[in-house]
Amino acid sequence: MQPRRQRTIARPAEFHGFGFLTGADVTLRFLPAAENTGLRFQRVDLPGTEPIPATLDYVVLRQRRTAISNGTATVELIEHVMAAMAGLQIDNCLVQVNATECPGADGSSLGFVQTLLDAGIIEQSAFREVLVVHEACLARGDDDRSEISAGHIFRRTLVISYELDYGPRSPIKPQLLTFEFSPEAFVTSLAFARTFVLETEIAALKSQGYGSRVTPADLLVFGPTGVIGNELRAPDECVRHKILDCIGDFALLGCDIHGHFRAYRSGHNVNHAICRSVAEAHNPLHRLRQPA
Numbered sequence: 001m002q003p004r005r006q007r008t009i010a011r012p013a014e015f016h017g018f019g020f021l022t023g024a025d026v027t028l029r030f031l032p033a034a035e036n037t038g039l040r041f042q043r044v045d046l047p048g049t050e051p052i053p054a055t056l057d058y059v060v061l062r063q064r065r066t067a068i069s070n071g072t073a074t075v076e077l078i079e080h081v082m083a084a085m086a087g088l089q090i091d092n093c094l095v096q097v098n099a100t101e102c103p104g105a106d107g108s109s110l111g112f113v114q115t116l117l118d119a120g121i122i123e124q125s126a127f128r129e130v131l132v133v134h135e136a137c138l139a140r141g142d143d144d145r146s147e148i149s150a151g152h153i154f155r156r157t158l159v160i161s162y163e164l165d166y167g168p169r170s171p172i173k174p175q176l177l178t179f180e181f182s183p184e185a186f187v188t189s190l191a192f193a194r195t196f197v198l199e200t201e202i203a204a205l206k207s208q209g210y211g212s213r214v215t216p217a218d219l220l221v222f223g224p225t226g227v228i229g230n231e232l233r234a235p236d237e238c239v240r241h242k243i244l245d246c247i248g249d250f251a252l253l254g255c256d257i258h259g260h261f262r263a264y265r266s267g268h269n270v271n272h273a274i275c276r277s278v279a280e281a282h283n284p285l286h287r288l289r290q291p292a
């Protein structure tokens with residue numbers, strides 16, 4: 001990858017949908033932002049609250065999603081919006097949201113990507129900071145059944161290899177995919193990939209008061225024999241979605257990353273952990289600031 005300048009959107013744009021957790025109607029408003037301000041989310045339904053930087057320092061612990069909080073305001077389920085912005089190399093953007101969570105859309109990043117592409121993307125003056133992975137790092141899930149490593153790659157690029165394997169009894173078959181990042185590859189190969197749950201997990205979520213408005217048409221629900229009431233957009237849509245989640249979570253580092261990540265069954269919390277590990281192992285002096 002060549003050194004590149006930071007980017008933002010050319011004009012404001014809106015996306016309307018409903019939240020998968022609460023079922024509330026949600027409007028997302030993407031606004032252009034000055035260089036070096038990064039990606040930030042602001043709760044406009046809570047008057048006077050400051051934008052929350054979408055960086056590791058603001059991540060709060062959740063199960064199976066990514067949320068950020070500044071103590072007074074919290075935004076849940078940012079990962080697929082983050083993936084859309086990171087996937088298009090939009091580095092500076094203020095995302096205003098009028099609810100506690102981002103819209104679920106169709107469970108993928110496609111709607112956000114289309115909205116951002118319609119807004120147009122413009123280049124700014126400052127160069128984008130790059131973290132080049134040169135120290136091997138490893139993060140493991142609490143149950144030791146998931147992990148992700150980061151290592152050096154000779155070419156200046158980001159590669160993510162993901163191995164998904166939920167065992168022989170799972171209706172989701174093992175899938176392995178290696179993805180080399182570029183905005184074009186993100187749009188064509190990952191953006192459409194939807195999140196997935198097991199039918200049994202849906203029942204548990206609904207019993208906790210979540211997901212009352214979600215139907216199998218809104219995301220991929222796997223029953224004992226496969227997808228219920230929906231069709232896969234690719235035979236390996238699940239692993240594509242897991243890599244999409246990685247792209248969104250790695251954007252919490254606030255810079256481009258050149259390295260090879262190898263993931264086994266990792267989810268958001270392990271993705272955050274490898275980002276923290278990589279950030280700690282790579283002194284800011286090793287980050288490359290491109291010449292102005």
Ligand SMILES: [Zn+2]
Nearest residue numbers: 079195241245
């Ligand atoms: Zn996801």
